[in-house]
Amino acid sequence: MKEYLKTDLNTVKRGANRATYDVKQIYEILDAGFIGFIGYTFQNRVISLPMAYGRIGDKLYLHGSQKNKMLLALIEIKEISMTVMHLDGLVLARSGLHHSVNYRSATLFGKVNLINNVSKKVKILKSVINQMIPNRWDSLRTISDKEIERTLVLEMTIETASAKIREAGVKDEKSDLDLPIWAGIMPIKQIAEFPIGDELLAKNIEIPKHVMDYYTDNKL
Amino acid sequence: MKEYLKTDLNTVKRGANRATYDVKQIYEILDAGFIGFIGYTFQNRVISLPMAYGRIGDKLYLHGSQKNKMLLALIEIKEISMTVMHLDGLVLARSGLHHSVNYRSATLFGKVNLINNVSKKVKILKSVINQMIPNRWDSLRTISDKEIERTLVLEMTIETASAKIREAGVKDEKSDLDLPIWAGIMPIKQIAEFPIGDELLAKNIEIPKHVMDYYTDNKL
Numbered sequence: 212m213k214e215y216l217k218t219d220l221n222t223v224k225r226g227a228n229r230a231t232y233d234v235k236q237i238y239e240i241l242d243a244g245f246i247g248f249i250g251y252t253f254q255n256r257v258i259s260l261p262m263a264y265g266r267i268g269d270k271l272y273l274h275g276s277q278k279n280k281m282l283l284a285l286i287e288i289k290e291i292s293m294t295v296m297h298l299d300g301l302v303l304a305r306s307g308l309h310h311s312v313n314y315r316s317a318t319l320f321g322k323v324n325l326i327n328n329v330s331k332k333v334k335i336l337k338s339v340i341n342q343m344i345p346n347r348w349d350s351l352r353t354i355s356d357k358e359i360e361r362t363l364v365l366e367m368t369i370e371t372a373s374a375k376i377r378e379a380g381v382k383d384e385k386s387d388l389d390l391p392i393w394a395g396i397m398p399i400k401q402i403a404e405f406p407i408g409d410e411l412l413a414k415n416i417e418i419p420k421h422v423m424d425y426y427t428d429n430k431l
Numbered sequence: 432m433k434e435y436l437k438t439d440l441n442t443v444k445r446g447a448n449r450a451t452y453d454v455k456q457i458y459e460i461l462d463a464g465f466i467g468f469i470g471y472t473f474q475n476r477v478i479s480l481p482m483a484y485g486r487i488g489d490k491l492y493l494h495g496s497q498k499n500k501m502l503l504a505l506i507e508i509k510e511i512s513m514t515v516m517h518l519d520g521l522v523l524a525r526s527g528l529h530h531s532v533n534y535r536s537a538t539l540f541g542k543v544n545l546i547n548n549v550s551k552k553v554k555i556l557k558s559v560i561n562q563m564i565p566n567r568w569d570s571l572r573t574i575s576d577k578e579i580e581r582t583l584v585l586e587m588t589i590e591t592a593s594a595k596i597r598e599a600g601v602k603d604e605k606s607d608l609d610l611p612i613w614a615g616i617m618p619i620k621q622i623a624e625f626p627i628g629d630e631l632l633a634k635n636i637e638i639p640k641h642v643m644d645y646y647t648d649n650k651l
Contacts (some may be wrong), residue, residue, distance in 0.1 A: 220474055225496055246518065246532075250470030250477035254440055256540060257470035259479040259514045263532070276445055294479045298466065298621070303642065306572045307560050308582065312466075316481060340527050344617070352526045352607055362528065381629045387572055393636050397564070397645060398624035401518070408615040409601045416613050422523065425617060431624075431651050 220320055221373040229375045237374045240295055240317040241266050245342040247293040251284045265338030271319070271367040272335040282363050285323050291367050294318045299378065301397040305387040313396065317374040326364040335364050346421035403429035440540055441593040449595045457594045460515055460537040461486050465562040467513040471504045485558030491587040492555040502583050505543050511587050514538045519598065521617040525607040533616065537594040546584040555584050566641035623649035
């Protein structure tokens with residue numbers, strides 16, 4: 212599959228010129244982050260909450276406590292939608308309504324499965340941790356059976372999706388271009404600062420390569 | 432009002448030790464950003480989408496095209512919930528399940544009103560632009576009546592809210608502290624890079640003070 216099928220559900224109506232249904236581009240947006248916003252209904256209100264995810268192929272994985280209201284609601288309704296967005300810049304136009312942002316945003320729709328198989332749960336928790344910071348899992352203390360048992364793990368199979376990407380300069384009215392007003396882009400980035408070791412670290416433990424790699428890849 | 436009343440709707444159940452209902456703290460989280468995630472129901476699916484907002488007191492303002500599906504749905508159901516989150520760091524523990532993030536997140540619940548009054552709409556659009564970058568509105572080309580007319584403006588009155596803030600080090604099991612595993616915090620920040628002027632700028636226009644102020648306040 213190279214593109215998600217356009218249906219009524221995922222077709223972008225507003226700003227269709229910024230839309231893409233390309234699977235590779237959508238995976239790139241997902242892999243540039245690890246937190247998505249998920250909507251669910253609670254007390255007849257639609258609530259949108261952030262959650263960490265891991266991606267393996269066309270599956271996204273979520274985990275949490277067995278009492279997590281949102282996860283329990285998702286298991287109940289068996290369907291899920293998630294949006295991941297990265298802000299890349301402020302678009303500062305000469306007029307108010309041409310202000311915008313540069314961004315990459317993906318909205319996914321899928322089915323939810325509860326995962327109970329222990330070895331699959333371990334694989335999934337590995338994907339969630341490594342989504343946050345690559346290659347970390349293998350350096351950690353082995354997860355215990357009790358920890359696995361008391362963790363709720365959900366699998367989302369992406370059925371369809373769309374993304375919107377704006378990566379451009381200011382688009383003003385032609386008649387405004389001669390105005391003596393500054394217009395341009397304020398680039399925005401999410402960066403990492405130098406890692407801070409825990410006060411209680413055992414002696415002689417250096418910052419490992421996967422942590423320094425993350426810092427190097429994400430510092431300004 | 433100093434704190435939002437705790438009801439079934441806004442009471443934080445998971446991680447209650449990180450919860451706050453303090454109005455001032457919640458306003459601070461809102462004013463540190465300008466994009467929130469709003470959930471709405473479309474084709475029986477709950478979708479979560481990012482939107483720019485402006486805040487004036489206990490009101491948040493949204494705007495968009497008159498054909499914006501989400502805004503039209505919100506006007507219909509007259510209720511709204513929005514979440515704003517800032518990621519401040521990766522919490523890298525010695526075991527997988529103690530991994531976490533440092534963050535500030537606010538979830539708001541409120542009523543929706545459609546705003547039709549022209550001078551109120553102008554005030555609101557000013558608040559949205561200035562939420563993105565302070566003091567910009569007054570430097571812009573005056574908004575036209577036509578532009579105001581064709582823009583949908585929604586007012587959300589915050590009725591109740593909660594926030595979760597994690598700003599702490601690693602919390603590992605005592606029995607894990609002696610393990611030869613590096614643990615610590617990777618601080619994460621959203622920063623601005625030097626503003627890039629539009630290619631079509633009229634001659635002799637310098638970067639204005641409000642743009643340089645934003646850059647100075649947000650650069651690393």
